[in-house]
Amino acid sequence: MSSGKKGRVLSDDKFESVLSKAKRVVVIGLSRNEYKASNIIARQLAEKYEVVGVNPAGDVEGFKTYSDIEEMAGEVGEADIVVVFRPSEEVGEIAEKLLKSGLKFQVLWMQEGIENEGAAKLLIEQGIDVVMNRCMGKALHMLEKNF
Numbered sequence: 001m002s003s004g005k006k007g008r009v010l011s012d013d014k015f016e017s018v019l020s021k022a023k024r025v026v027v028i029g030l031s032r033n034e035y036k037a038s039n040i041i042a043r044q045l046a047e048k049y050e051v052v053g054v055n056p057a058g059d060v061e062g063f064k065t066y067s068d069i070e071e072m073a074g075e076v077g078e079a080d081i082v083v084v085f086r087p088s089e090e091v092g093e094i095a096e097k098l099l100k101s102g103l104k105f106q107v108l109w110m111q112e113g114i115e116n117e118g119a120a121k122l123l124i125e126q127g128i129d130v131v132m133n134r135c136m137g138k139a140l141h142m143l144e145k146n147f
Contacts, residue, residue, distance in 0.1 A: 022080035029085030038085035073101035091116035
């Protein structure tokens with residue numbers, strides 16, 4: 001997975017570059033409930049990007065959804081951004097599974113309220129950039145305002 005370069009924790013001024021270049025986004029923890037943040041933001045993302053979901057409970061209406069990270073990685077192969085909508089304490093295991101799965105991705109984005117320094121360190125060492133505790137919906141809004 002490592003390209004020899006280290007990843008970094010991305011600051012607000014880097015969001016525009018990441019979001020403007022992305023084509024495919026994986027949403028881990030995509031809810032079936034259309035009123036939950038993960039579903040609302042996935043629908044916003046789908047206006048600009050190909051969105052793939054991971055939800056152990058099964059399909060989420062309107063999205064190609066996989067039951068686990070391994071299945072998704074095997075079929076999808078690569079993504080620009082992986083957005084995590086799971087509790088902070090689960091992100092370490094999610095990061096490990098993503099790295100073991102062989103999914104090629106550039107950024108792991110932990111949604112607002114989600115932080116995991118251990119996972120960030122692990123991913124950065126593998127050349128993956130990290131965003132922690134930032135709302136993807138707000139970042140999309142910032143991007144749209146700049147265009």
